[in-house]
Amino acid sequence: MLHYSVISVIIAVLVRDGLAIMCYECVDFLEEDCGEDFESDNIDKVECDSRYDLCMIHKSPPVLRVPEIIQRGCVDQYYCSKVDEYEEHCITCDEDLCNKAFSVTSSCTLLVIVYIVRRFAINLRLPYV
Numbered sequence: 001m002l003h004y005s006v007i008s009v010i011i012a013v014l015v016r017d018g019l020a021i022m023c024y025e026c027v028d029f030l031e032e033d034c035g036e037d038f039e040s041d042n043i044d045k046v047e048c049d050s051r052y053d054l055c056m057i058h059k060s061p062p063v064l065r066v067p068e069i070i071q072r073g074c075v076d077q078y079y080c081s082k083v084d085e086y087e088e089h090c091i092t093c094d095e096d097l098c099n100k101a102f103s104v105t106s107s108c109t110l111l112v113i114v115y116i117v118r119r120f121a122i123n124l125r126l127p128y129v
Contacts, residue, residue, distance in 0.1 A: 020048050021048050021052075021053060021055060021094065021095070022045055022046065022096040023045070023046060023056075023073060023096075023097065024097060024100065025043070026071070026073075027072075028069060028070040029067070029069060034070060034071075035070050048074035053076065053077070054074070054077060054092040054094055055093050055095075055098050055099035056073060056075045056079060056080065056090060056091065056092045057070065057090070058071045058083060058088065059090070061088060061089075072099045075092060
């Protein structure tokens, strides 16, 4: 029975990886609803090309007379690490239409889970996790 469960999980992962992700795509100076007060009803939704497997929100700081720019779209896994060199704020996510708003929920949830697992391991005197 366990054998079938493992196979089912592997198939589900492979099938999900084969599907393209959907992301919001916009730039705030071209579309008013793309900025801080994001309104998804008026924003284009695109199916990402197979090379781009993440959605992103990229906020560029103002430079000289160019105002702050907020952009949403499809990117690869390296996009944010490239733009972070220039002190820009960039986040990615991997679920359909997940680039709606800046969020730290995932990071906070992950930190709480790691904390609970470590406390559990210490209380049971398990090897250090």
